[in-house]
Amino acid sequence: MILAVTMNPSVDISYPVERFKIDVVNRVETVRKTAGGKGLNVARVIAQMEEEVLSTGVLGGTIGDYIVQELNESNIPNDFLRIKKESRNCIAILHEGMQTEILESGPTLSKEEGVAFLEKFECLLTTASLVTISGSLPKGLPTHFYRNMVEICSHKGKPVVVDTSGETLKQVLKHEKKPFAIKPNTAELSQLLGLDAEAGIIDLKQRLNHEIFKGIEWIVVSMGDKGAFVRHGHDYYQVTIPRIDVVNPVGSGDATVAGLAVALNRNKTVESVLKTAMTTGMLNTMEAITGFININKFKQYFDLVKVEKID
Structure with missing residues (x-):
């Protein structure tokens, strides 16, 4: 079973309007509300790939109740730490080909609530074979909180895939106990190392050979429509994907993590792991709904992904 962690979930609300006008009333006819957060997108795609998954994290209030209701209706098992504070809404206004976002920061967790989640997390690990940790931390938790979770996974012998960024990721990587896998995009990788975002294959090889990545x-x-550049052990791979019609790119990184986690959990070959991760990422971009793939198209696009080992 894959344990998918979302520490700061939300209800994602989409407001499509023909024109967004400032300082006047904007009326919306069609509203879409979904259980949101990177880890919830990961869990949804894992479930769509018919892999056993359990979604966890921290939820509170009526918004938390709605998220659980949405997950239950989607037949996604879940077991969250419940708190009294209200979880957050994240609003996207879709207008004139653009997307304006209004994101609530969410609840501020106490030190005691952080400890309570770590205790719950350790209990849930007993039935997990692999863990994914995705997205940002809620306010109140220290930037090394994910590092603590990775350390717990290490002691329990559970591989963990981490998809976060900035200081939170840096704290994870600076610790002696490393995650099994990480999935930065090029911008996050450059931010982590303090380097320019533009990089060729030689530069990427040098960057991934940095001391901070030792033991991963x-x-x-992930490189968007250019596919991905990968280091597995001491080997390097360039993964290319076909041209596709992009409908909604939001959540494609989460879908990539889901595919990566499923393939690793199934002990697939290196080539199959990388092709699966890229395929789920592509399939998400082809759908209007975030965190959704058409599994019937999986084999077709899986066969179009190319994996080349780089010397």
Whole structure:
């Protein structure tokens, strides 16, 4: 079973309007509300790939109740730490080909609530074979909180895939106990190392050979329509994807993590792991709904992904 962690989930609300006008009333006819957060997108795609998954994290209030209701209706098992504070809404206004977002920061967790989640997390690990940790931390938790979770996974012998950024990711990587896999994009990788975002294959090889990545089995650098550049152990791979019609790119990184986690959990070959991760990422971009793939198209696009080992 894959344990998918979302520490700061939300209800994602989409407001499509023909024209967004400032300082006047904007009326919306069609509203879409979904259980949101990177880890919830990961869990949804894992479930769509018919892999056993359990979604966890921290939820509170009526918004938390709605998220659980949405997950239950989607037949996604879940077991969250419940708090009294209200979880957050994240609003996207879709207008004139653009997307304006209004994101609530969410609840501020106490030190005691952080400790309570770590205790719950350790209990849930007993039935997990692999863990994914995705997205940002809620306010109140220290930037090394994910590092603590990775350390717990290490002691329990559970591989963990981490998809976060900034200081939170840096704290994870600076610790002696490393995650099994990370999935930064090129911008996050550059931010982490303090380097320019533009990089060729030689530069990427040098960057992934940095001391901070020592001990990490899989580093998958997602590169949008250019596919991915990957380090597995001491080997490097360039993964290319076909041209596709993009409907909604939001959540494609989460879908990539889901595919990566499922393939790793199934002990697939290196080539199959990388092709699966890229395929789920592509399939998400082809759908209007975030965190959704058409599994019937999986084989078709899986066969179009190319994996080349780089010397």
